Amino acid sequence: MDIILVGGGGHCRSVIDILEASGAYRIFGVLDLPAKGGTGILGYPVIGCDDDIPRLIREGQFRFLITLGQIKSPARRIALFQIIKDHGGCLPSxxxxxxxxxxxxxxxxxxxxxxxxxxxxxxxxxxxxxxxxxxxxxxxxxxxxxxxxxxxxxxxxxxxxxxxxxxxxxxxxxxxxxxxxxxxxxxxxxxxxxxxxxxxxxxxxxxx
Missing domain, CATH: 2.160.10.10 (Hexapeptide repeat proteins)
Known part of the structure; x- marks a missing residue:
């Protein structure tokens, strides 16, 4: 089952290690800042940015996981979660x-x-x-x-x-x-x- 990671910083790297260890999902790619398009994170491609979430939900049977970290405010993680939910996306635990x-x-x-x-x-x-x-x-x-x-x-x-x-x-x-x-x-x-x-x-x- 394919999963897309939303956020490509340090927390994303830790999450990748967990997903690789569990083997439950195949990492399809990472969504990050537009400037990082075409680069890779621990060998996984950056396939777009947050704006691509609605399109990716429409086009494929992907799961999503928010891999943006949270130090003080959760506002951006909440906004991304709501975007995914509003467009019918699935976020597994x-x-x-x-x-x-x-x-x-x-x-x-x-x-x-x-x-x-x-x-x-x-x-x-x-x-x-x-x-x-x-x-x-x-x-x-x-x-x-x-x-x-x-x-x-x-x-x-x-x-x-x-x-x-x-x-x-x-x-x-x-x-x-x-x-x-x-x-x-x-x-x-x-x-x-x-x-x-x-x-x-x-x-x-x-x-x-």
Whole structure:
């Protein structure tokens, strides 16, 4: 089954490694900036740009995966997800063969679970999320759509995370917290309290 990757930066390279390891999809090509047309990313051709999504959906039985990274704002990933959905495209969930997702967990469409990540029983991860390398999502956690759980972060049991939130590398969220939508949690932060929507939390009690 052919898949097209949307976004050709560093995150795309990591996703390519996962797809090659899993063998579930054949990478047909990458959509990137127009200036990169005709070049290659780890041996896969850049076949167009974002504007080509509607045409590619009409012309072929392709699957799509958004491989644009998310550091602060999820806005561009959300826009691309919506374009694909509006034109009838299919976005599968992708799980690395080196990750572990409980059969009692749910992973939404367009979400990727990367090498070494663990999603435990009762957890629910929304659509178009990145669960990055070695991230831990413990039992009964709920993660909204369009979130990025960065490398080696820990989301402890029953935490609720709203959509569009970014959790930095190595951050730890204590159990039973509610983290609102649109939050940014810095790398290495220890989150001991619930956070309202659109909070910026860098740890040490600092939040705004």
């Amino acid at each position: 992708i799980v690395s063969p080196l990750a572990r997702v409980s059969r009692h967990a749910v992973v939404g469409e367009g979400t990727i679970v990367m090498h070494g990540a663990l999603i435990n029983a009762g957890a629910r991860v929304g659509c178009n999320c990145i669960v990055n390398s070695r991230a831990l999502v413990e039992h009964d956690v709920s993660v909204g759509d369009h979130c990025h759980l960065s490398t080696a972060c820990v989301v402890n049991g029953a935490v609720q995370i709203g959509e569009g939130t970014f959790v930095g590398s190595g951050a730890v969220a204590r159990e039973n917290l509610e983290i609102g939508s649109g939050c940014i949690i810095g790398a290495g932060a220890l989150v001991r309290k619930s956070l309202p929507p659109n909070s910026i939390y860098i740890g040490g009690g600092n939040g705004r």
